Amino acid sequence: MTSALQKNRPxxxxxxxxxYVGLPPHFFAAQAPTAVAEPWLIxxxxxxxxxLGLDVEALRRDGAAIFxxxxxxxxxxxxxxxxxxxxxxxxxxxLGDGRAILLGEVVDRSGKRYDIQLKGAGxxxxxxxxxxxxxIGPVLREYIISEAMFALGIPATRALAAVTTGEPVYRExxxxxxxxxxxAASHIRVGTFQYFAARxxxxxxxxxxxxxxxxxxxxxxxxxxxxxxLFEAVCExxxxxxxxxxxxxxxxxxxNTDNMTVSGETIDFGPCAFVDAYDPAxxxxxxxxxxxxxxxxxxGIGQWNLARLGETLLPLIDxxxxxxxxxxxxxxxxxxxxxxxxxxxxMLEKIGLAGEEDGDLDLMQELLSxxxxxxxxxxxxxxxxxxxxxxxxxxxxxAASFREPEACSAWLTQWRxxxxxxxxxxxxxxxxxxxxxxxxxxxxxxxEQAIEAAVDGDFSLFEALLSVLSKPYDxxxxxxxxxxxxxxxxxxxxxxxxx
Numbered sequence: 025m026t027s028a029l030q031k032n033r034p035x036x037x038x039x040x041x042x043x044y045v046g047l048p049p050h051f052f053a054a055q056a057p058t059a060v061a062e063p064w065l066i067x068x069x070x071x072x073x074x075x076l077g078l079d080v081e082a083l084r085r086d087g088a089a090i091f092x093x094x095x096x097x098x099x100x101x102x103x104x105x106x107x108x109x110x111x112x113x114x115x116x117x118x119l120g121d122g123r124a125i126l127l128g129e130v131v132d133r134s135g136k137r138y139d140i141q142l143k144g145a146g147x148x149x150x151x152x153x154x155x156x157x158x159x160i161g162p163v164l165r166e167y168i169i170s171e172a173m174f175a176l177g178i179p180a181t182r183a184l185a186a187v188t189t190g191e192p193v194y195r196e197x198x199x200x201x202x203x204x205x206x207x208a209a210s211h212i213r214v215g216t217f218q219y220f221a222a223r224x225x226x227x228x229x230x231x232x233x234x235x236x237x238x239x240x241x242x243x244x245x246x247x248x249x250x251x252x253x254l255f256e257a258v259c260e261x262x263x264x265x266x267x268x269x270x271x272x273x274x275x276x277x278x279x280n281t282d283n284m285t286v287s288g289e290t291i292d293f294g295p296c297a298f299v300d301a302y303d304p305a306x307x308x309x310x311x312x313x314x315x316x317x318x319x320x321x322x323x324g325i326g327q328w329n330l331a332r333l334g335e336t337l338l339p340l341i342d343x344x345x346x347x348x349x350x351x352x353x354x355x356x357x358x359x360x361x362x363x364x365x366x367x368x369x370x371m372l373e374k375i376g377l378a379g380e381e382d383g384d385l386d387l388m389q390e391l392l393s394x395x396x397x398x399x400x401x402x403x404x405x406x407x408x409x410x411x412x413x414x415x416x417x418x419x420x421x422x423a424a425s426f427r428e429p430e431a432c433s434a435w436l437t438q439w440r441x442x443x444x445x446x447x448x449x450x451x452x453x454x455x456x457x458x459x460x461x462x463x464x465x466x467x468x469x470x471x472e473q474a475i476e477a478a479v480d481g482d483f484s485l486f487e488a489l490l491s492v493l494s495k496p497y498d499x500x501x502x503x504x505x506x507x508x509x510x511x512x513x514x515x516x517x518x519x520x521x522x523x
Contacts, residue, residue: 038078038079038097038098038099038100038127038128038130038140039077039078039099039130039131040097040098040099040100040101040127040128040129040130041128041129041130041131041137042099042101042128042129043129043137043235043239044103044105044126044129044139044210044235045101045103045128047231047232047235048228048231050106050228051105051106051228051231051232052103052104052105052106052126053103053104053106053120053148053149053150054101054102054103055102055103055104055125055148055149056093056096056102056125057092057093057094057096057102057125057142057145057146058093058145058146058147058156059092059093059094060092060093060094060189060190060191060201060203061189061190061191062189062190062191063088063089063091063092063094063187063188063189063190063203064088064187064188064190065087065088065091065185065186065187066164066185066186066187066188066202066478066483066486067167067183067185067186067483067486067487067490068080068083068084068087068091068184068185069171069182069183069184069185070083070084072182072183072184072207073184075132075133076130076132076133076138076184076207077130077131077132077133078130083185087185087187088187091142091184091185091186091187091203091205092145092187092189092203093125093142093145093146093203096127097127099128100127100128101127101128102125102126102127102128103125103126104120104121104122104124104125104126104148104149104150105120105121105124105126105211105212105216106118106120106150106216106219107119107120107121107213107215107216107218107219107282108215108216108218108219108222108281108282109213109214109215109218109280109281109282109283110215110218110280110281110282110329110332111278111280111282112280112311112312112316113316115218115222117218117219117222117223118150118219119150119152119215119282120148120149120150120219121148121150121211122147122148122150122151122152122154122156123143123144123145123146123147123148123151123154123155123156123157123158124141124142124143124144124145124148124206124211125141125142125145125146125148126139126140126141126211127140127141127142128140136209137209137210137239138207138208138209139206139207139208139209139210139211140184140205140206140207141205141206141207141208141211142203142204142205142206143158143163143166143203143204143205143206144156144157144158144163144189144201144202144203144204145203155193155194157189157191157193157201158193158201158202158203158204159193159195159199159200159201159202160188160199160200160201160202160475160478160479161199161475161478161479162204162294163186163202163203163204164186164202164474164475164478164486165293165294165296165471165475166183166204166206166293167183167186167204167486167490168466168471168474168486168489168490168493169293169296169466169471170182170183170206170290170293171183171490171493171494172465172466172493172496173274173290175493175494175495175496176272176462176465176496177268178265178268178269178272178274178290179261179265179268179287179288179289179290180289180290180291181206181207181208181289181290181291182206182207182208183204183205183206183207184205184206184207185204185205186202186203186204186205187202187203188200188201188202189201189202189203199479200479208285208287208289208291209240209285209287209289210236210239210240210285210286210287211285211291212232212235212236212285212286212287213281213282213283213284213285213286213291214281214282214284214285214286214329214330214332214333215280215281215282215283215284216232216286217229217232217233217286217333217336217337218281218332218333218336220232220336221335221336226339226340229336229337229339229340230340233250233251233254233337233340236254236286237250237254240286240287241253241254241257244257249341249342249351251337251340251341252337252341252351252352252355254337255330255333255334255337255341255352255355256355256358258286258288258330258333259330259355259356259358259359259362260362261287261288262284262288262326262329262330262359263323263326263359263362263363263366264288264362264366265288265289265290266322266323266326266363267323267363267366267367267370268366268370269290269322270319270322270323270367270370271367271370271371271374271460272298272403272462272465273298273299273302273319273402273403273465274296274298274299275296275297275298275299275306275307275308275309275317275318275319275322276290276292276296276317276322277294277295277296277297277308277309277312277317277519278292278294278295278296278309278311278312278317279317279322279325279326279329280329281329281332281333284326284329284330286333294309294519295308295309295310295311295312295518295519296308296309296519297309297468297516297519298402298403298465298466298467298468299319299402299403300401300402300467300468300509300510300515301399301400301401301402301509302392302395302396302399302400302401302402302405303319303396304318304319304320304392304396305318305319305320306318306319307319308468308516308517308518308519309518309519310518310519323360323363323367326359326363327356327359327360327363330356330359331356334352334355334356335352337352338352368380368384368385368388370460371388372384372388373456373457373460374406374409374457374460374461375387375388375391375406375409375439375457376409376410376413376443376446376448376453376454376456376457377442377443377446378446378447378448378453378456379446379447381442381445383442384442387435387438387439387442390435390438391435391439394426394431394432394435395425395426397431398425398426398427398428398431398432399426399427400425400426400427401425401509403461403462403463403465403507404425404507404508404509405422405425406457406461407458407461407462407463407507408421408422408425409422409457409461410454410457410458410461411454413443413450413453413454413457414450414451414453414454414455415454419436422436458497459497461497462496462497463496463497463498463499463500463507464492464493464495464496464500464503464506464507465493465496466489466493467506467509467510468510468515468516468519469510469514469515469516470485470489470506471489471516472516473485474486474488474489488503489506492506
């Protein structure tokens with residue numbers, strides 16, 4: 025049993041190269057993790073560790089102690105970041121890392137900088153009466169979903185490790201405690217900018233903006249107006265990201281401004297979920313009582329969040345307030361066009377079109393309307409359409425996606441007529457469609473089953489699910505059951521935040 029935090033044990037060092045700690049002291053609070061009773065390593069992402077240039081052998085040996093927070097590696101400068109945020113539309117001027125501690129940063133083999141952060145590592149000055157801990161369910165959910173998003177090709181934070189703590193956490197029930205190690209391009213959020221802007225700290229906003237440009241958008245240093253260009257670049261990345269969410273049926277669940285990164289990565293996999301039967305009004309989050317963050321609302325919420333970022337940057341964009349607002353409004357208004365272009369391009373790929381013609385948007389919308397009316401599973405319908413693109417014999421299986429199989433006949437006629445003007449061969453089209461229409465997603469009921477088993481000490485379903493989701497675009501016949509939607513008795517109707 026480890027009773028106290030250990031520091032700088034030989035062989036446990038990461039190649040830390042920390043930069044955020046060099047910002048002014050009010051950007052964060054220095055905070056070491058709180059030691060736990062009896063850590064045990066559930067999972068180490070060895071492939072990611074190797075990419076980051078970490079000592080995999082040392083992590084195999086000391087991983088339980090390091091990733092629980094009991095062993096502080098040499099070079100770590102642990103801190104909790106300060107930020108604010110709009111949560112379900114209401115502004116909180118101080119949030120911050122209430123149960124997360126940034127150990128430090130590493131530069132991977134390609135020269136990219138990444139944060140290494142522990143979630144559930146104990147209370148911080150930003151904990152707001154919380155215990156700073158995490159239960160095993162949210163830890164495993166984040167591990168599964170973040171790695172699934174990576175395999176799907178969607179920018180997201182990554183999972184480096186998960187450990188149990190040997191201590192209980194108290195939520196609605198007593199649950200095993202755990203700690204999650206997250207890797208991110210950075211943890212800087214829209215809410216980080218809001219923290220300083222809410223205090224009238226323009227120097228703080230400028231220092232943060234300069235840091236973000238240096239770290240994420242270095243080419244913008246040569247721009248005529250670097251801060252306006254920064255705003256535009258963040259809007260572009262978020263438009264592309266949220267479009268990718270919709271392409272795979274992903275619902276974030278809590279798109280608060282403190283959960284939107286300026287790097288363009290998906291972050292904070294709390295009550296997130298994937299759509300089963302297609303319905304644009306789908307909500308899973310138990311705390312989203314009014315559907316603010318429903319599937320189809322995500323693009324608009326993205327724009328709303330980015331407008332809040334623009335507000336913080338106004339003093340930097342132009343010294344004349346009206347001029348600053350005009351310039352920022354041009355950027356935020358362009359977000360809708362940016363999102364629509366990314367969304368439509370991806371959706372046309374999903375139905376096998378290499379180019380775009382007038383009427384293609386209508387063709388796409390008609391399929392979505394048909395899927396909604398017929399209760400068709402989002403992922404399975406598009407995957408079966410990929411099969412049909414290469415083999416007409418697959419039509420009965422595609423039609424079976426709909427409650428009334430004959431309901432898709434008219435749409436298929438229109439689709440085939442449109443394909444006749446597309447330059448791809450049937451084989452090329454099917455291959456292209458299978459590369460964007462996954463066979464496997466982290467289906468909500470499978471995730472819940474893995475978590476329930478893990479609470480009882482069985483991690484076999486967790487391991488199996490990770491294996492399947494690592495190759496989402498492959499057929500994997502041996503795991504065909506993982507493609508299937510839930511039975512009525514298996515449906516997950518609500519997901520929950522981990523705090």
